[in-house]
Amino acid sequence: METKYKFLVGSLLLVAAVGYLMYSGVQQTGMYYLTIDEFLAKREALVDEGVRIAGRVKVGSVDKRMTPNGEEFDFEIGDFVSEAEMGETIPVYYLGVTPDMFKSEGGSDVIIEGKYREGKLVAQTVMTSCPSKYEAEEEGAAAYGAAGATDG
Amino acid sequence: MDDVGSLALLFAWVLAIYGIGTALYGAYSRRRDFVASAENATLAVWGMVLVSTAALLHGLITSDFSLKYVAHYTSTTLPLQYKVAALWGGQAGSLLFWLVILTSMAAVVVLQNRERNRELMPYVNATLLVVCIFFLSMVNFITPPFERLAFIPPEGRDLNPLLQNYWMTIHPPSLYMGFVGCTIPFAFAIAALATGRLDDVWIRTTRRWTLLAWFFLSLGNLFGAEWAYLVLGWGGYWAWDPVENAAFMPWLTCTAFLHSVMIQEKKNMLKVWNMVLVITTFLLTIFGTFLTRSGVISSVHSFTQSGLGPFFMSFLVFAGIASFGLMFWRLRLLRSDNELDSLLSRETAFLLNNLILVGICFAVFWGTVFPVVSEWVRGVKITVGPPFFNKVNAPLGMILLFLTGLGPVIAWRRASWSNLQRNVLRPMGFGLAIGVFLFIGGMRHYYALVSFSLCGFVVASVMMEFFRGVRARQAMMGEAPHIALARLIGKNRRRYGGYIIHIGVVMMFLAFTGTSAFKQERQITVNPGDSFEIGNYTLRYDGVESHDTPHIAYLKANVAVLQGGELLETLQPEKRFYKKPEQPTTEVAIRSTLGADLYLVLGSYDEPTKMATIIAYINPLVGFLFWGGAVLVLGTFVTIWPQRAAATAPAAIYSPGRNTVPAE
Numbered sequence: 055m056e057t058k059y060k061f062l063v064g065s066l067l068l069v070a071a072v073g074y075l076m077y078s079g080v081q082q083t084g085m086y087y088l089t090i091d092e093f094l095a096k097r098e099a100l101v102d103e104g105v106r107i108a109g110r111v112k113v114g115s116v117d118k119r120m121t122p123n124g125e126e127f128d129f130e131i132g133d134f135v136s137e138a139e140m141g142e143t144i145p146v147y148y149l150g151v152t153p154d155m156f157k158s159e160g161g162s163d164v165i166i167e168g169k170y171r172e173g174k175l176v177a178q179t180v181m182t183s184c185p186s187k188y189e190a191e192e193e194g195a196a197a198y199g200a201a202g203a204t205d206g
Numbered sequence: 207m208d209d210v211g212s213l214a215l216l217f218a219w220v221l222a223i224y225g226i227g228t229a230l231y232g233a234y235s236r237r238r239d240f241v242a243s244a245e246n247a248t249l250a251v252w253g254m255v256l257v258s259t260a261a262l263l264h265g266l267i268t269s270d271f272s273l274k275y276v277a278h279y280t281s282t283t284l285p286l287q288y289k290v291a292a293l294w295g296g297q298a299g300s301l302l303f304w305l306v307i308l309t310s311m312a313a314v315v316v317l318q319n320r321e322r323n324r325e326l327m328p329y330v331n332a333t334l335l336v337v338c339i340f341f342l343s344m345v346n347f348i349t350p351p352f353e354r355l356a357f358i359p360p361e362g363r364d365l366n367p368l369l370q371n372y373w374m375t376i377h378p379p380s381l382y383m384g385f386v387g388c389t390i391p392f393a394f395a396i397a398a399l400a401t402g403r404l405d406d407v408w409i410r411t412t413r414r415w416t417l418l419a420w421f422f423l424s425l426g427n428l429f430g431a432e433w434a435y436l437v438l439g440w441g442g443y444w445a446w447d448p449v450e451n452a453a454f455m456p457w458l459t460c461t462a463f464l465h466s467v468m469i470q471e472k473k474n475m476l477k478v479w480n481m482v483l484v485i486t487t488f489l490l491t492i493f494g495t496f497l498t499r500s501g502v503i504s505s506v507h508s509f510t511q512s513g514l515g516p517f518f519m520s521f522l523v524f525a526g527i528a529s530f531g532l533m534f535w536r537l538r539l540l541r542s543d544n545e546l547d548s549l550l551s552r553e554t555a556f557l558l559n560n561l562i563l564v565g566i567c568f569a570v571f572w573g574t575v576f577p578v579v580s581e582w583v584r585g586v587k588i589t590v591g592p593p594f595f596n597k598v599n600a601p602l603g604m605i606l607l608f609l610t611g612l613g614p615v616i617a618w619r620r621a622s623w624s625n626l627q628r629n630v631l632r633p634m635g636f637g638l639a640i641g642v643f644l645f646i647g648g649m650r651h652y653y654a655l656v657s658f659s660l661c662g663f664v665v666a667s668v669m670m671e672f673f674r675g676v677r678a679r680q681a682m683m684g685e686a687p688h689i690a691l692a693r694l695i696g697k698n699r700r701r702y703g704g705y706i707i708h709i710g711v712v713m714m715f716l717a718f719t720g721t722s723a724f725k726q727e728r729q730i731t732v733n734p735g736d737s738f739e740i741g742n743y744t745l746r747y748d749g750v751e752s753h754d755t756p757h758i759a760y761l762k763a764n765v766a767v768l769q770g771g772e773l774l775e776t777l778q779p780e781k782r783f784y785k786k787p788e789q790p791t792t793e794v795a796i797r798s799t800l801g802a803d804l805y806l807v808l809g810s811y812d813e814p815t816k817m818a819t820i821i822a823y824i825n826p827l828v829g830f831l832f833w834g835g836a837v838l839v840l841g842t843f844v845t846i847w848p849q850r851a852a853a854t855a856p857a858a859i860y861s862p863g864r865n866t867v868p869a870e
Contacts, residue, residue, distance in 0.1 A: 057546045061554065065561055072565040075601065076572055079594040087577055087587035106589050120812050124731050124819050151729065151809035151819055154781075154790045167591075 085167065090133050094142055097170055106167045107144070107175070113137045113160035124150055131164060131175075148177040155182035211261030212352040215302075218254035218309075219342045221247045225335045233328035241328045245316045248331055251338060252309040259306045262299060262351055266292050271362055274353045275299055281364035281786045283757040291375040292365050297499070297514070298351035300378070304495075305341045307386040311415075312338070315390060323411060329397035337389055340521050348517060364786030373433035381426030381453055385491040387419025388456060391463075392488035392529075395481060399532045404477060404539045409467050414846060420464055421842045423457040428835045439792040439807045441727060441823040443831065446595040451574045452494030458567040459487040462560045469556055472618070474543040478533070479560070481540065485529045490567075492522050497574070548620035555613045562606045569598045596722065604656055607715055610708050611637070611664035614671050633670055637663030654723040661712045661719075668705045675702075695844060703845025710841055713834030720802075720827025729809065731819045737768075741824040743804055744768040748776070750811060750818065759783040763808045763818050767797060779808040779820070802826040 085104040093100065093107050109131035116129040130143035146166055156162050168177040225247030232240030262275070266289045271277040279292040279299070294303040312334040319327050345351055368374070391412040398408040430453065435443035444450060463483040469476050496518035533540070546553055572579075573590045580588040615629040641659030649655060672691070675698075679690035695702040728740045734749040748764040762778040777795035784791065797804040802824050809819035 057549055060549055061546055061557070064549070065557075068558070068561055068565065072569060072598070072602065075598045076569050079569075079573075079597045080576065080588070080590055083593040083597065084576075084580075084588045084590050087589045120731060120815060120817055120819075122731050124729050125810055151807075151821060154792055 090131065090142075090144060093144060093170075097144075100170050102169055102171065104167070104169060105175075106165060107131070108134075108163070108165045109144070110134050110140075111157075111160045111162045111164055112140060112143050115143070116158050116160050118158055121149075125152070127152065129160065131166065134163065137161075144175050145173065146175045146177050148180055150177075150180070152180055153182045156180060209352070211258040211265075212346075212350060214254040214258040214261070215342065215346050215350075215352075218251045218258070218305075219339070219346050221251045221254065222335045222338045222342055225251065226332050226339070229328040229332040229335070233332075241324075241331075244328065244331055244335075245320075248309070248312050248316050248335060251335070251342075252313040255302070255305045255309045258351075259293070259302055262302060263290065263293060266290065269362065271360075272354055272358045274355050275351050277355060277359050277362045279362070279365050281362040283786070284362075284365055284370075285757075287375060288365050288370050291369070294378045294382070295365050295369050298345060298349040298353075300382075301341055301345050301349065302351050303379075304382055304386060305338065305345065307382050308334070308338060308341065308389060311386060311390055315393075315415075319411075323407070325401050325403060326394060326397040326408065326411075329400040330393045333393035333396045334389065337393075340517075344514065344517065348514065361786070364784070367782070367784040367787065367789050367791045368437055370784075371433060371437050373429050373436060377426060377429035377433050380422045380429055384419050384421075384423030384426050385456065385494065387415060387422055388460060388487050388491050390415040390419070391484050395484045396529060396532065399481070399529075399536050402536060402539055404536065406467075406471050406474075409470060409480070413467070416460065416464060416467075417842065417846050420457070420460045421839075421846070423453070423460060424838060424842075425835070427453055427457055428831070431831065435828075436794060436796075437791075439794045441725070441805055441807070441821070441825065442721070443828070446570075446573070446592045448574050449498050451570050452497040455567050455570055456487050456490040456494060458563050458570070459483050459490060462563040462567075463487060465556050465563075466560050469553055473553065475545070475553075476557075477540040477542060478537070481533050483560075483564075485526075485533065488529075489522060489526055492518065492525065496522060550616070550621040550626070552613060552616050552618045552621075555609050555616055559606065559609045559613065562602050562609070566599055566602050566606075569602070570595065573598070600653060600722075603715070603718075604653075604660060607657070607660040607664060607712075610711065611660065611667045614705060614708075615667045629670070630667075633663050633666035636666035637661075651723045654719050657715060657719040657723075661715055664708060664712045668708055671705060672702070699847060700845050703841050703843075706841030706844055707838050708841075710834045710836070710838030713830045713837060716827050717829070717831035717834065720830070721825050724824075724826040726824040727821070728823075729819065729821045731817055734816055738822075740822045741802065741804070742769060743774075743824075744771075745806075745820070745822060747818060747820060749816065757785060759785070761808075761811060763811065763820065765795070765806055765820065767804065777804075777806050779806040781808055781811065798829055800829055803828045 085106045086100070087106045087108075090107065090109045093105065110133065112130040112132050114137075116127065119126045127148040128145065129148075130145050132140035132143040146168075148166075148168075156164065162182050165181045166175060166177045167179045167181075168175050170176070225244045227244075228240045228247065229244035232238070232242075232244060262273075264270075265273045265276045266280055267286070269276065269280060269282050269289075275296060275298055276292075279296045280289050284292070292299065294300045312331075315330065315334070316327075319330075323330070391408075394408040394412045398404050427450075430450065431443040434445070434450075463480065466476050466480055466483060470480050496515065499514045499518060546557075548554075573594050577587045577589045580586060611633060612630065615633065617625045617629075621630075637659040640662035641655050644655055644658055672694070675694040676687055676690045679685055679694055680687065683690070683693075685693065726741055728738065730738050732738065732747045734747060737744055737746040739745070744767075746766040746768065748766055750761055750763050752759070752761045754760070759782070761781040761783075763780075765777045765779065767774045767777055775797065777797060779795040780793035782791045782793055783789075792807060795806045805823040805825055807821040807823075809821050811818045
């Protein structure tokens with residue numbers, strides 16, 4: 055009987071350790087995942103916080119420069135609507151290599167991870183979704199096989 | 207031809223319903239003819255699904271663009287192997303492919319058990335058919351693979367270029383085999399609960415199935431990692447993307463299950479725990495499919511919605527309530543016959559291993575669903591990325607590695623001091639020595655030191671087991687060492703096969719450690735003729751070349767790899783432009799050595815200035831991921847190979863110092 059209790063105590067300690075690791079992990083590495091509107095509403099409170107924002111690159115807004123450090127980009131992202139309906143946008147700065155699906159004329163759907171500083175979203179990563187024209191309307195992930203068929 | 211396919215699916219649906227009804231009625235009324243008829247229905251469902259799959263394959267290979275599926279996922283210029291792979295490249299096809307595997311496995315189960323497990327079989331059969339019905343309903347009523355287009359397009363939209371890759375053609379099938387394979391032990395577990403026959407018959411019957419499912423899950427994950435490494439071009443192989451996690455979670459619980467069943471077989475303990483594990487594993491396979499299909503969690507690869515989410519969720523809830531409900535109903539029969547004898551025992555090591563594996567699984571689950579949970583609870587979506595998963599899982603992985611070394615050498619029931627001294631201290635000393643050696647050599651990375659030491663510990667403890675077994679055989683039978691080794695493994699396949707798998711896992715840990723602790727990365731924009739350095743290589747960019755085919759246009763950068771002024775080879779990282787979906791892709795170039803990979807990506811190319819951005823990575827020890835996988839395959843073959851009936855000599859002979867335990 056005693057062994058059983060000792061084991062239980064040990065297991066509980068282990069569970070507590072896992073719980074603590076998870077809690078502190080979220081505290082230290084969690085990032086707000088926001089829509090364009092959510093971000094715009096409280097952007098001043100989010101200065102220097104890690105954020106992740108999904109949006110569409112505004113057509114014609116991409117300014118790309120080749121520098122010795124790599125490619126430098128300035129562009130704007132807005133809601134997932136057509137060019138004409140797009141409201142307020144967020145200016146983004148990015149130094150690095152863009153994914154293959156990032157179009158320099160704009161219009162790509164992207165997820166940006168970075169920090170908001172001096173009126174600009176300084177991107178650490180730029181990710182793109184699958185090209186929308188490629189996908190069947192009703193089956194988003196379809197291009198990627200079923201369960202767990204993709205990695206990334 | 208396509209009408210044949212959809213008609214066959216409809217027949218299959220009707221037959222499956224008939225099968226469920228007759229199986230359950232047959233079991234209830236003890237009518238053998240009904241039970242047999244239900245099993246024949248399963249075989250007929252299998253036949254129908256085969257016909258339907260053949261019809262879709264025919265459409266894909268002959269480029270019958272009147273079928274929406276064929277027009278969406280193939281083109282006339284697509285190479286044949288990718289036309290076949292398009293079967294699992296899209297949603298409707300992948301569900302059909304799932305069904306082919308599920309019904310084929312169900313048919314094998316039915317044929318294997320014509321004379322065996324007669325009491326369990328009606329429920330096994332009914333459970334399998336219920337799962338079939340779910341997928342059959344999807345392909346019949348929700349996303350029919352044989353939907354026709356109103357007009358026939360002259361050309362198809364083609365398969366996503368990212369999927370036009372060797373690893374991508376074998377990754378989904380192996381993952382599906384793993385996912386679907388988990389259904390078989392689940393079905394037997396449900397049957398055991400339903401009949402109340404809760405001894406370990408269901409576990410022994412499904413041992414090979416579980417191992418097979420685990421094997422394919424492992425391969426599926428590894429192939430996926432290999433594909434990500436070669437195709438996605440970000441220098442790594444694992445990003446903790448929700449879609450990856452979806453495949454990883456059932457692997458974790460399945461691994462836990464493989465270990466904990468040994469305790470049930472030997473000690474009649476952990477019956478409830480094993481039930482929980484086998485049910486959870488099955489639910490996680492469905493949950494994984496739900497994750498990838500529903501768009502509930504945004505993954506880099508699938509942010510859009512699909513209509514299948516609610517169906518998967520409903521099935522998940524139904525399966526969860528039904529199976530756990532059944533388990534609680536039988537809780538009294540699942541009581542253990544034994545208790546732990548001592549904390550210092552192999553049982554404890556196994557239990558801890560289970561707790562850690564399930565703990566990792568829970569952490570991965572939590573990290574994956576956290577955006578959804580935080581939105582419900584706090585109204586804000588918070589995502590966690592790779593740093594979270596690495597931070598949580600690295601210490602847990604270290605404990606797991608330690609237990610991998612401890613498990614084989616610590617005694618069952620109660621480890622004595624002499625057992626510990628003789629069997630545990632020596633390999634531990636070896637591991638420590640490796641750590642000290644590396645430290646003196648200048649390594650100061652804390653995690654890496656711990657990890658490499660533990661790897662040494664595991665290898666030493668496994669080697670010691672082999673060595674001791676061989677020596678005992680030599681002494682008792684007078685055999686030559688190589689014969690003794692072969693016979694030792696041959697007569698205890700499960701145990702020594704398991705050890706070989708452990709060695710494979712250690713090799714993978716080497717790769718995890720090397721790439722996470724010592725990876726180097728350099729991004730640079732260069733003019734033709736410019737050189738730069740990474741690791742101990744000098745790289746010189748020598749401009750680009752291009753060529754064109756009807757399917758793809760290529761742009762290749764020539765990068766000379768030099769070491770000490772001597773040219774080793776010219777690597778060609780590429781940009782490709784696929785013409786049907788008009789999509790550019792990146793092809794990496796790799797120089798592999800056992801110590802490290804040099805991994806080059808052509809980031810961008812500017813035609814007017816001829817400048818190129820090149821990203822170079824040094825990935826230390828990454829090759830061990832692949833070789834570890836190969837060792838894992840070998841170990842699984844050793845384990846799964848049928849044991850000869852005569853091989854029942856007691857294992858105790860070969861493992862002095864251990865308490866009396868039958869051969870594994």
